[in-house]
Amino acid sequence: MARITLSNLRHSYLDNPVSEDDWALKQLDINWEDGGAFALLGPSGCGKTTLLNLISGLLVPSQGDILFDGESVTNQTPEERHIAQVFQFPVVYDTMTVYDNLAFPLRNRKVSEDIIAQRVAEVAEMTDLTGMLNKRASGLTADGKQKISLGRGLVRTDVNAILFDEPLTVIDPHLKFQLRAKLKELHSRVSNTMIYVTHDQTEALTFADTVIVMNAGEVVQVGTPKDLFEKPAHTFVGHFIGSPGMNILPCNIDNGKAYLGSSQIKTDNRATKGVTNAEIGVRPEFVSFESKGLDVKITKVNDVGRFKIVEVDLMGHSVKLLMGEEQSIPAENAKIEFNPKFTRIYANSHLCEQER
Numbered sequence: 001m002a003r004i005t006l007s008n009l010r011h012s013y014l015d016n017p018v019s020e021d022d023w024a025l026k027q028l029d030i031n032w033e034d035g036g037a038f039a040l041l042g043p044s045g046c047g048k049t050t051l052l053n054l055i056s057g058l059l060v061p062s063q064g065d066i067l068f069d070g071e072s073v074t075n076q077t078p079e080e081r082h083i084a085q086v087f088q089f090p091v092v093y094d095t096m097t098v099y100d101n102l103a104f105p106l107r108n109r110k111v112s113e114d115i116i117a118q119r120v121a122e123v124a125e126m127t128d129l130t131g132m133l134n135k136r137a138s139g140l141t142a143d144g145k146q147k148i149s150l151g152r153g154l155v156r157t158d159v160n161a162i163l164f165d166e167p168l169t170v171i172d173p174h175l176k177f178q179l180r181a182k183l184k185e186l187h188s189r190v191s192n193t194m195i196y197v198t199h200d201q202t203e204a205l206t207f208a209d210t211v212i213v214m215n216a217g218e219v220v221q222v223g224t225p226k227d228l229f230e231k232p233a234h235t236f237v238g239h240f241i242g243s244p245g246m247n248i249l250p251c252n253i254d255n256g257k258a259y260l261g262s263s264q265i266k267t268d269n270r271a272t273k274g275v276t277n278a279e280i281g282v283r284p285e286f287v288s289f290e291s292k293g294l295d296v297k298i299t300k301v302n303d304v305g306r307f308k309i310v311e312v313d314l315m316g317h318s319v320k321l322l323m324g325e326e327q328s329i330p331a332e333n334a335k336i337e338f339n340p341k342f343t344r345i346y347a348n349s350h351l352c353e354q355e356r
């Protein structure tokens, strides 16, 4: 197990990158604490797999260093780095039995057969493969084969980190839920450094203690699921995480304070002098109907079971509110308020860091 540091890292698949867009990964500086459960979350094409392959050594970075426990491994092969990696699609030896597939990474390292038997039994139990150990891998469904891939990633106990690249893509939805819970449980048991790549916020937020949100080759925020929800550092995090995402409304700034029309909006932060493209960000959870507040027109009510999503028009902008089933929607003269503790000013998409 190791602490992983990415220092001044950049990567381009081109020989001579020129524009910013030529870089699949822009400047990265991250420290992944030893033994943590991390998720790399972001939309397709944002650079998650590139980053994972740089950490495992399948790719060599165009610039910068990768360090394990402070020592550079940038020029080491994946074998030398002792990394287990589970890919998006199954990689199995079809002609071997499930048992032999799971045993493979251990046999490669000359582990004794009795320890292998014990580890394979444990991992088979975890991945729900116990009844199939003597079957040939070729006879399994895509689901089953991916469980073998997962098992192979988990079977070694001497790795620096286990990397998962969207490993549940081909797995059937209810098994997905079960396997995700098992990975989480496994992490708390063995406390191996685990990095889990996904584009699915639920997967990231349930698995990880620390989530790294990426967009267009950049890290936009590193934080706990609570941080990402309560204090998005970037409007991208605000709308990518949450369902529905954060309301983002263009506003005017006067003396550090935010205004919508002539109404001042109380916020948790202040805008720094001379900011441009100012916006107010507030999650639907922190908007409520009140007897006093901003006049709105209700445009849509969407009942989604345990709660309602209400859409209102505020000075020509759409704002969403999340309400409990029992809360009532005003029949006329609807007014809303934003909870000031969770309402913030953003400038050029970034959170203004100045406190009130």
Ligand code: ADP
Pocket: 013, 024, 042, 043, 044, 045, 046, 047, 048, 049, 050, 051
């Ligand atoms: P993600 O895993 O988040 O979907 P990737 O890391 O696969 O993103 O891709 C990041 C960017 O790098 C994308 O623009 C993608 O097209 C590009 N890219 C990925 N792999 C290669 C490759 N082997 N050659 C050239 N470009 C690539």
Ligand code: MG
Pocket: 048, 049, 050, 165
């Ligand atoms: Mg990918």
